Amino acid sequence: MKKNAVYILIGVLAVGWAIYFLFKNGNGQEQTMVVHPGDFIQQVSLSGKVVAEENLDLSFEQTGRVSGVWVKAGDKVFASQILASQDTAQIAAQLAEARAGVDAQNAKLEQLLAGASPEDITVSETSATNAETALANAKVSLDDAKQNLIDKIQDAYTKADDAVLSKTDQMFNSPQSNNPQIIFNSDNQLQTDINWERFLIGSVLKKWKESFLSLSLNDDISKFSKKAKSNLQQIKIFLDKISTAVNNPNNCYNVGGSCGAIPAIWKTDNSAARSNINTALSNLSSAEEKLRTEQSDVKTAEGNLEASQNQLALKKAPARSSDISLIKAQIKQAEANVQNILAQLAKKQIRSPIGGVATAVDLKAGGIVSANENVISIISDNSLQIESYVPEKNIPLVKVGDSAAITLDAYGEGAPFSAKVISIDPAETIRDGVSTYRIKLQFAGRDDRVKPGMTANVLVTTEKKTDVIAVPQGIIMNKNGQKFVKVKEGDIAVERAVETGDVSSLGQVEIISGLKDGDMVVLEQANK
Incomplete structure (x- = not known):
């Protein structure tokens, strides 16, 4: 399958294209073709790679010594699972103190509501x-x-x-x-x-x-x-x-x-x-x-x-509402302190934000890990996607929702898959000096045969029309801004004005008007 983007004109109706060539070697007999309407399909051929819907690199927010690692490469993980932790003894002590502060404020509230004792x-x-x-x-x-x-x-x-x-x-x-x-x-x-x-x-x-x-x-x-x-x-x-x-x-x-x-x-x-x-x-x-x-x-x-x-x-006096409100506010403040310490504690842990599979684990207990150093990689276990890059000249044809036929190098042409375009990057990506635009395609369904990293061959259908007459681009003549095609009328070839539409890179031109079903066009080289 071609890896560069091309237009492909395919005749799929039962009548198809009836092409007749009459020729004589060196005798100058004209070559002709009888045109019939059919399906006109534009497709863009691309190469791509299977990627996970989410691919995350995880790190600690702070530098510290690793106290434990609870996952290895290939393990399935679930969302919020703790994968690794740094030393948290000091933060744990602070957390205990903060929680005691909450208890103390709650006790003060209870005492206030109970009122003063005779001794007080x-x-x-x-x-x-x-x-x-x-x-x-x-x-x-x-x-x-x-x-x-x-x-x-x-x-x-x-x-x-x-x-x-x-x-x-x-x-x-x-x-x-x-x-x-x-x-x-x-x-x-x-x-x-x-x-x-x-x-x-x-x-x-x-x-x-x-x-x-x-x-x-x-x-x-x-x-x-x-x-x-x-x-x-x-x-x-x-x-x-x-x-x-x-x-x-x-x-x-x-x-x-x-x-x-x-x-x-x-x-x-x-x-x-x-x-x-x-x-x-x-x-x-x-x-x-x-x-x-x-x-x-x-x-x-x-x-x-x-x-x-x-x-x-x-x-x-009995407890005033303002005093009760004050202590309640102090309780909230103490609880906020607890939450702040819990947030600090969370910075000492790596939790998986998604369910999926650990693809890389680059740390071990006892080692020192720097802040923001990627040490664990996770891919989601949701449906997989295909990532591809469309050349600048073809990107106007591709739109979100376009369907695509997929084959994977791992399984060959005999194992086709279906997909559709789900996103197109608004900004260009330069690849090998060429402006391209990244697109993502979603597989139509989950298939255990598909693995991240596989090479994909993508054929995106960008447009499909029915009852279209098309001719080779080479027979179109241009005269004074008007386009003509030679058509056989009996034994005479006459120039007939036509209006053209889309053109494929294979040289087929959509004829919007000027030709009808059964017309015989002359396939000689057109004068430019």
């Missing part, structure tokens, strides 16, 4: 009482911290007042007037700054004293403390400038028009004043920090009390 309620009541006591103690500590800060504010004022009025005003004339004047010579700008700042500090001390006279635990004490620190900083800057002046050896004490040394007591008092101001600032910062700590402790105690009271109420 007693424990919660005790916890709430203790939280109330802790909050009361925290509030007492907070009040103590507030009072401590108030005391430090008042102490800061006392230290500031002493630093200015007692330890510094001795260096001024009219220190509490609108025009205080320092009584020793100094740098003019520094002396001017000192006089001006002494004037300002008088107002600061007065307002400061008035501000805390009515200060109580209910006030925003932190605000007063912040203001006190600001006042102390202003006085500290003032005292620092005094220190610069009294400790400058070039400055002198103005007495009776003469310039004497600045008294040592001024220097001592200034140093003590500055130290007291720094102490007051430090005391305020410590007291503020203590207040913040106690405020935080109160908030924590309030939160603990609220939590313990809520817990007690929860213990006494």
Whole structure:
């Protein structure tokens, strides 16, 4: 059988083609043929190979050591059968833990639905009482911290007042007037700054004293403390400038028009004043920090009390639907974790996705197998198919559903089989530099004689017509775009116009019109 695609024109009617040849060797007698209608069959001849409907190469999804192989080449397997497995001890432990987690969540749900025991309620009541006591103690500590800060504010004022009025005003004339004047010579700008700042500090001390006279635990004490620190900083800057002046050896004490040394007591008092101001600032910062700590402790105690009271109420109340829904969701989450681990476990196993036969098993227990390395091959035990490739020039003729006659090299022409085209690839496949298209044919029925891998000879019937008149392609003449055939009319050969249809590669042309049953055509070579 030819392996290249061809058209074959076959006359199968009983009348067939009546062909008469009249010839004389070298005498020039015409050769003629009487045409009759018959069946016109187009067929494409191909070669192919028997393949399984499904042919699968199986592999592990992860690299690992093979712990067991439970199939060998030639064995029949069923769908979902475990064929090989890697070491799963660690995953099995994780699976056991995950399943225990599901059990734990189910137990929590049962406990929630049953409600709290009297013992649990007693424990919660005790916890709430203790939280109330802790909050009361925290509030007492907070009040103590507030009072401590108030005391430090008042102490800061006392230290500031002493630093200015007692330890510094001795260096001024009219220190509490609108025009205080320092009584020793100094740098003019520094002396001017000192006089001006002494004037300002008088107002600061007065307002400061008035501000805390009515200060109580209910006030925003932190605000007063912040203001006190600001006042102390202003006085500290003032005292620092005094220190610069009294400790400058070039400055002198103005007495009776003469310039004497600045008294040592001024220097001592200034140093003590500055130290007291720094102490007051430090005391305020410590007291503020203590207040913040106690405020935080109160908030924590309030939160603990609220939590313990809520817990007690929860213990006494029946299960809420939202709580039940939450635990049910947690159960689903735990079950999803189990399924995830099962999925990881599945990656350590090779299961057959189909029923069929193992054709290759390339692994053994104890060996290391890489991820995605094909180690087991399976073919389905369903009906077999034929895979063939149709050249580009013939693919327009072939369509899904076309019938085909099959012979196998293993059994010869005497054992024909029937099949039909079930699929045609939309994309080309290059074979030996030629564009082809893969087609698949399904055997009409199951036959145990057919084995995968057998070579098949395929004759696809692409079209079949009845009552068709056909003539050899060589007698068709073309003149001015019109086709003619010489026909005998009596003893005369005349040119008759014809309309043609399909042409086979064997040179037979379908005549659509122009000839009728019984016409005698001349088989001489046509002029092109």
